[in-house]
Amino acid sequence: MAGRRAGPRAGALLALLALRALGAAAHPQCLDFRPPFRPPQPLSFCAQYSAFGCCAPERDAALGRRFWALAARVDAGVWAECAGYALDLLCQECSPYAAHLYDAEDPSTPLRTLPGLCEDYCLDMWQTCRGLFRHLSPDRKLWALEGDRAKFCRYLSLDDTDYCFPRLLVNENLNSNLGRVVADAKGCLQLCLEEVANGLRNPVAMVHAQDGTHRFFVAEQVGLVWAYLPDRSRVEKPFLNISRAVLTSPWEGDERGFLGMAFHPRFRHNGRLYVYYSVGVDFHEWIRISEFRVTENDTNAVDHSSERVILEIEEPAANHNGGQLLFGDDGHLYIFTGDGGMAGDPFGKFGNAQNKSALLGKVLRIHVDGTERGPPYRVPPDNPFVGDPAARPEVYALGVRNMWRCSFDRGDPASGAGRGRLFCGDVGQNKFEEVDLVERGRNYGWRAREGFECYDLKLCANASLDDVLPIFAYPHKLGKSVTGGYVYRGCEYPNLNGLYIFGDFMSGRLMSLRESPGPGQWQYSELCMGRGQTCEFPGLINNYYPHIISFAEDEAGELYFMSTGVPSATAARGVIYKIIDPSRRAPPGKCQIQPAQVTVRSRLIRFVPKEKFIRRAESTPGPTAPAPTPTKVPSRRRPTAPPPGPTLRPARPTLRPARPTLRPARPTPSPARPTRRPGGRRVSGRRRGQPGTENSAPLNGAVRLVRPAGLSPGRGRVEVFAGGRWGTVCDDGWDIKAAAVVCRQLGFAHTVRATKGAEFGEGRALPILLDDVRCAGDEKTLLECRHRGLGTHNCRHEEDAGVICSHQDPDRGRG
Numbered sequence: 001m002a003g004r005r006a007g008p009r010a011g012a013l014l015a016l017l018a019l020r021a022l023g024a025a026a027h028p029q030c031l032d033f034r035p036p037f038r039p040p041q042p043l044s045f046c047a048q049y050s051a052f053g054c055c056a057p058e059r060d061a062a063l064g065r066r067f068w069a070l071a072a073r074v075d076a077g078v079w080a081e082c083a084g085y086a087l088d089l090l091c092q093e094c095s096p097y098a099a100h101l102y103d104a105e106d107p108s109t110p111l112r113t114l115p116g117l118c119e120d121y122c123l124d125m126w127q128t129c130r131g132l133f134r135h136l137s138p139d140r141k142l143w144a145l146e147g148d149r150a151k152f153c154r155y156l157s158l159d160d161t162d163y164c165f166p167r168l169l170v171n172e173n174l175n176s177n178l179g180r181v182v183a184d185a186k187g188c189l190q191l192c193l194e195e196v197a198n199g200l201r202n203p204v205a206m207v208h209a210q211d212g213t214h215r216f217f218v219a220e221q222v223g224l225v226w227a228y229l230p231d232r233s234r235v236e237k238p239f240l241n242i243s244r245a246v247l248t249s250p251w252e253g254d255e256r257g258f259l260g261m262a263f264h265p266r267f268r269h270n271g272r273l274y275v276y277y278s279v280g281v282d283f284h285e286w287i288r289i290s291e292f293r294v295t296e297n298d299t300n301a302v303d304h305s306s307e308r309v310i311l312e313i314e315e316p317a318a319n320h321n322g323g324q325l326l327f328g329d330d331g332h333l334y335i336f337t338g339d340g341g342m343a344g345d346p347f348g349k350f351g352n353a354q355n356k357s358a359l360l361g362k363v364l365r366i367h368v369d370g371t372e373r374g375p376p377y378r379v380p381p382d383n384p385f386v387g388d389p390a391a392r393p394e395v396y397a398l399g400v401r402n403m404w405r406c407s408f409d410r411g412d413p414a415s416g417a418g419r420g421r422l423f424c425g426d427v428g429q430n431k432f433e434e435v436d437l438v439e440r441g442r443n444y445g446w447r448a449r450e451g452f453e454c455y456d457l458k459l460c461a462n463a464s465l466d467d468v469l470p471i472f473a474y475p476h477k478l479g480k481s482v483t484g485g486y487v488y489r490g491c492e493y494p495n496l497n498g499l500y501i502f503g504d505f506m507s508g509r510l511m512s513l514r515e516s517p518g519p520g521q522w523q524y525s526e527l528c529m530g531r532g533q534t535c536e537f538p539g540l541i542n543n544y545y546p547h548i549i550s551f552a553e554d555e556a557g558e559l560y561f562m563s564t565g566v567p568s569a570t571a572a573r574g575v576i577y578k579i580i581d582p583s584r585r586a587p588p589g590k591c592q593i594q595p596a597q598v599t600v601r602s603r604l605i606r607f608v609p610k611e612k613f614i615r616r617a618e619s620t621p622g623p624t625a626p627a628p629t630p631t632k633v634p635s636r637r638r639p640t641a642p643p644p645g646p647t648l649r650p651a652r653p654t655l656r657p658a659r660p661t662l663r664p665a666r667p668t669p670s671p672a673r674p675t676r677r678p679g680g681r682r683v684s685g686r687r688r689g690q691p692g693t694e695n696s697a698p699l700n701g702a703v704r705l706v707r708p709a710g711l712s713p714g715r716g717r718v719e720v721f722a723g724g725r726w727g728t729v730c731d732d733g734w735d736i737k738a739a740a741v742v743c744r745q746l747g748f749a750h751t752v753r754a755t756k757g758a759e760f761g762e763g764r765a766l767p768i769l770l771d772d773v774r775c776a777g778d779e780k781t782l783l784e785c786r787h788r789g790l791g792t793h794n795c796r797h798e799e800d801a802g803v804i805c806s807h808q809d810p811d812r813g814r815g
Contacts, residue, residue: 026173026177027100027105027532027533027534027536027582028096028097028178028179028583029096029097029098029099029100029104029105029537030054030096030098030099031093031099031102031104031111032054032588033104033105033107033537034537034585035537035581035582035583035584035585036052036053036054036096036179036584036585037052037056037584037585037586037587037588038051038052038179038494038584038587039053039055039056039057039587040056040057040587040590041057043055043057043060044057044060044064045060045061045063045067045091046060046063046090048091049091049094049095049096051179052096052179052584053094053095053096053098054093054094054095054096054098055093055094056587056588056589059093059094060094063090063091063093063094066090067086070086070135070136071083071086074132074135078129078132081129082125082129082132085125085129085132086132086136088165088166089114089115089136089165090136092115092165095115095168096178096179097163097168097174098115100116100158100160100163100168101116101158101163101164101168102115103116103158105533107538113136113137113138113139113142114133114136114137114139114142114156115165116157116158116163116165117153117158117164117165118157118161118164118166118167119153119157119164121164121165121166122152122156122157123149123153126149126152126153127149130146130152133146134146141155142156162174177583179495179583179584180495180583180584181495181496181583181584182530182534182583184528184531186526186528187525187526188525188526188527188528189512189526189527189528190529190530190534190582191510191527191528191530191579191580191582192529192534192537192540192541192542192581192582193529193535193540193541193542193543193577193578193579193580194540194541194577194578194580195541195575195576195577195578195611196232196576196578196607197228197232197234197575197576197607198574198575198576198609198610198611199572200218200226200564200572200574200575200576201220201221201222201224201568201569201570201571201572201574202220202221202222202257202567202568202569202571202574203218203219203220203221203549203562203564203574203576204219204220204221204257204258204259204323204549204550204562205218205219205259205260205261205550206218206219206550206552206560206562206576207219207261207262207263207552208263208553208554208555209263209267209268209273209555210263210265210267210268210555211267211268211596212268212595212596213230213555213595213596213598214230214555214556214593214595214596215227215230215300215595215598216228216554216555217261218562218576219240219258219260219261219275220258220569220574221248221257221258221569222243222246222248222257222258222570223242223243223244223246223248223257223258223277224238224240224241224258225238225239225240225241225258225261225302226239227239227300228607229598229600230593230595231607232607233604233605233607234604234605235300235600235603235605236602236603236604236605237300237301237602237603239300239301239302240275240292240302240304241304242258242275242307245277245279246258246277246278246279247277247278247279247280247285248278248569249569250568250569250570251568252566252567252568252753253567254318254568255318255319255320255321256278256280256321257277257278257569258275258276258277258278259276259277259278259287259321259322259323259324260275260323260324260325260336261273261274261275261276261325262274262325262327262333263327264327264368265327265331270293271293271294272291272292272293273291273292273293273294274289274290274291274325274368275290275292275325276288276289276322276323276324276325276335277290278321284314285314285315285318286312286313286314286315287312287313287315287321287337288309288311288312289309289310289311289312289325289335290307290308290309290310291306291307291308291368292304292306292307292308293306297601298599298601299598299599300598300600300601300602301601301602308376309376310366310368311335311364311366311376311377313337313359313360315340315341315360316340316341316342316347317340317341317342318341319338319341319342319402320338320339320340320341320342320401320402321337321341321402322335322337322338322400322404323336323338323404324336324403324404324405324406324424326406326407326408328365328408328420328422329408329420330380331367331369332365332366332380333365333366333367333368333377334363334364334396335363335365335394336362336363336400336406336424337359337360337362337363337364338360338361338400338402338403339351339352339353339360339361339400339401339402339446339447340352340360340361343429344429344447344455344456345361345446345447347360350447350459351446353398353400353446353447354399354443354446354447354448354459356385356388356390356391356392356395356398357390357391357392358392359394359395361398361399361400361401361446362394362395362396362397362398362400363395363396363397363398363400363403363424364394364395364396365380365383365394366378366379366380366394367379367380379393379394383395383396384396384397384440384441385441396438396440396441397438397439397440397441397442397443397444398442398443398444399442399443399444399445399446399467400424400426401426401427401446401447401450402426403424403425403427403436403484404425404481404482404483404484404505405424405425405483405485405502405550405551406422406423406424406425406438406484407422407423407485407486407487407553408420408421408423409421409422409423409486409487409489410487410489410553410557412489412497413489413497413557418487418498418515421437421487422437422438422439423436423438423484423485423486423487423500424436424438424484425482425485425502426446426470426482427481427482428450428451428473428476428480428482429450429455430450430476431450431453431476432450432451432452432474432476433451433473433474433476433478433479433480433481433482433504434450434451434470434472434473434474434482435472435473435482435484435500435502435513436468436470436471437468439468442467442468443465443466443467443468444467444468444470445465445467445469447459448460448462448465448467449467449469451473451474452469452470452473471513471520471522472513472522472524474511478504478507478509479503479504479505479506479507479509480504480505480506480507481504481505481506482502482503482505483502483503483504483505483548483549483550483551483561484551485500485501485502485503485559486500486501486551486552486553486559487499487500487501488500488559488579489557490553490556490557490558490559490591491556491557491586491590491591492556492558492585492591493558493579493580493581493584493585493586494585495581495583496559496579496581498514498515499513499514500513500514500522501527501551501559501579503548503551503561504548505547505548505549505567506547507546508544508545508546508547508548508563509526509548510526510527510528510548510561511524511525511526511527512524512525512527513525529542529543529544530542530582534582535580535613536613537580537582539609540580540582540613541577541611541612541613541614542613542614543614544561544575544577544611545563545564545565545573545574545575546563546565547563547565547566547567548561548562548563549561549562549563549564549574550562552576555593556591556593558578558579559578559579560576560577560579561576561577561579562574562575562576562577563575563577565756566755566759573757575611699721700722700723700781700783701720701721701722701780701781701783701784702720702745702781703719703720703721703742703745703746703781703782704718704719704721704726704746705717705719705746705760705802705805706719706760706761707760707761708760711760714746714748714804714805714806714807715760715802715803715804715805716760716803717758717760717761717762717763717800717802718800718802718803719763720769720770720781720782720783722769722770723769723790725766725767725769726766727763727766727767727768727769727770728763728766728767728769728800728801729768729769729770729771729773729782730768730770730771730772730773730793730795730799730800730801731755731756731757731795731799731800731801732771732772732773732795732799733774734754734756734773734801735775736751736753736754737775737776737777738754738773738774738782738785738801739753739754739804739805740775740777741775741777741779741780741781741782741785742782742805743805745781746805748805748806748807749806749807750805750806750808750809750810751803751805751806752804752805752806752810753803753804754801754802754803755801755802755803755804756799756801757798757799758797758798758799758800759802760800760802761800762797762798763797764797767791768791768793768795768796768797768800769790769791770782770788770790770793771787771788771793771794771795772786772788772793773785773786773787773801774786774787
């Protein structure tokens with residue numbers, strides 16, 4: 001088709017293809033199968049691609065040499081006519097769409113020797129300069145067609161005519177946002193992911209040692225830490241194993257466990273690291289911060305006998321355990337504790353968080369150097385409450401509910417702007433999640449305030465509270481358990497510089513904030529997985545497990561996050577993803593690292609990625625419904641009233657945002673949150689429900705749950721009756737909306753979670769009846785949802801779908 005002169009039918013077809021292209025995302029890609037970049041200096045030969053393209057100065061110089069060598073071989077008269085064509089064709093290697101021009105989007109396909117040409121351009125070039133092609137291409141099949149203009153130009157054409165040269169130069173869809181992070185029609189910034197590690201049990205932390213080795217260390221909630229080398233291979237022997245001491249359980253929703261880890265800034269020299277974990281005896285529970293050292297002859301293994309307890313704090317309940325440890329530029333250790341648990345911080349007159357004499361609900365700051373023979377830590381003399389008899393001197397900031405994941409900003413790579421700012425996500429109670437900038441001596445409002453709203457009206461009206469508002473808060477329509485992240489300061493993706501990336505454990509949303517020019521103003525954008533071809537690069541994926549547990553930064557400053565499909569400390573469903581910007585990368589060679597050598601005394605386990613790219617027509621923000629508008633910072637007054645109408649910042653929602661009809665998974669900050677009975681003691685995260693009754697003569701679309709022995713009703717593998725037989729449902733596309741249809745059919749008021757991967761066993765004795773189920777959530781049966789067709793599927797029983805339903809609101813008594 002491409003390359004023929006357009007008759008009436010062909011013209012209509014080309015118009016249709018053009019309309020389709022306008023609705024699709026552009027996909028800039030270089031011949032090395034990676035995104036384009038901005039050259040570090042202007043190009044001297046292919047100058048038209050100096051601002052953005054696929055050539056570094058070295059490649060540009062090589063193309064220039066090839067051009068002048070060609071000039072020396074071609075007759076001077078011919079060269080005078082054809083030099084411009086030669087320049088055009090050679091420089092298309094530098095085009096940001098080089099991979100499309102050369103049919104090289106896929107590494108498995110052969111590379112064209114010349115870029116794809118538009119028909120009119122090829123016909124003109126053939127007329128005067130067809131002899132030039134023999135000097136530009138070794139393709140003998142092309143040479144053989146030289147005498148037939150139509151076949152010759154058809155051979156050089158592209159199936160996708162929007163990408164042919166030179167038409168792509170004036171294609172507005174391909175050039176309007178070139179080199180920028182593209183937002184979809186809903187305003188979501190489209191990014192991609194790269195799988196880094198898998199098979200982890202609730203990975204709660206990934207940290208680096210800042211020792212030049214570029215290793216990363218991944219902590220599981222059960223109390224094991226694994227060392228990974230820069231090539232992503234894992235040391236077989238655990239770096240640290242304190243699983244016997246760590247208090248946790250297999251219950252989905254248990255917040256206790258190994259919660260945090262930090263390496264001493266001088267780890268390379270002193271081998272010290274610090275861990276934060278839960279401990280318990282009978283009903284007595286506490287958190288412990290301990291120091292360990294690596295063994296003398298193996299930096300990939302901790303000396304378990306070296307543990308020295310730095311601090312222990314009693315926990316009155318099983319939830320709100322905090323868990324972050326960080327070293328600041330000042331060399332001090334920052335410790336982030338929860339408020340003690342239960343709901344509403346009910347401890348004492350004003351709660352733990354507002355009580356300066358309590359260590360719970362705080363940011364603590366201590367000094368751990370030079371204490372080997374004395375107390376385990378010292379209090380820095382410039383801590384804000386040193387000398388206050390009513391306060392613990394370790395307190396650095398107060399009014400914290402349960403900060404889950406905090407980070408220091410590395411600062412802008414060029415100017416250093418922003419360095420040392422401390423960002424935290426603080427998990428909310430019933431209505432709002434928030435992001436705070438933590439500063440010395442400040443009060444962050446809990447329990448007087450939740451987000452921008454008053455929670456305890458009496459305490460909120462107290463003028464002496466002097467609390468600091470968050471930089472951002474969002475309602476529970478958007479998510480119910482914030483996971484704090486990082487400001488991107490890496491080298492590989494310049495467009496992301498300065499973007500604070502964070503997420504929500506419950507809704508699975510990835511979100512971002514960028515500081516506006518005005519002081520204290522932050523612009524919110526949701527992050528989505530790229531649609532169409534956006535993420536079609538080798539090794540990249542466009543999907544992730546929904547329970548976002550934690551974020552991480554490697555030694556070079558690149559960003560990652562950890563999530564799981566099953567939020568249990570014993571379920572090996574956790575994956576680590578690297579965040580990728582497909583729109584622009586740094587120039588080749590700029591971000592090269594030279595890791596220091598590490599002696600490995602244990603066997604290495606090679607990393608094998610398991611996640612796959614999924615072709616989708618639309619971008620995918622996560623496994624939830626479209627987001628409502630997040631809140632903006634209101635004017636400062638007490639109690640906070642609704643702000644005026646929308647501005648450039650996201651508009652503020654109503655004071656009491658309506659709960660979504662369909663609930664996502666249980667509201668838990670990572671690693672997970674237990675249910676509670678009165679008194680705040682834990683019980684199993686499994687909730688009771690009544691089983692659905694199976695009709696003796698099932699109607700078409702009836703469902704039933706099949707569960708292993710010992711599990712409570714309301715959870716199990718979904719089986720559907722259709723076409724006179726029972727069968728299973730594949731988990732492709734299976735989400736909370738589809739699960740809600742099943743739970744409602746069975747008489748349950750609430751949907752806790754949609755399960756995948758045959759979590760409740762495989763129904764091998766039955767046929768697979770439904771695949772690719774997509775529900776709006778209000779259908780009466782699964783048969784009313786969109787699906788591949790009854791009995792049509794491309795899956796196996798190991799992908800059988802299930803649900804967890806409940807008669808109780810999963811948000812009630814939220815931890």
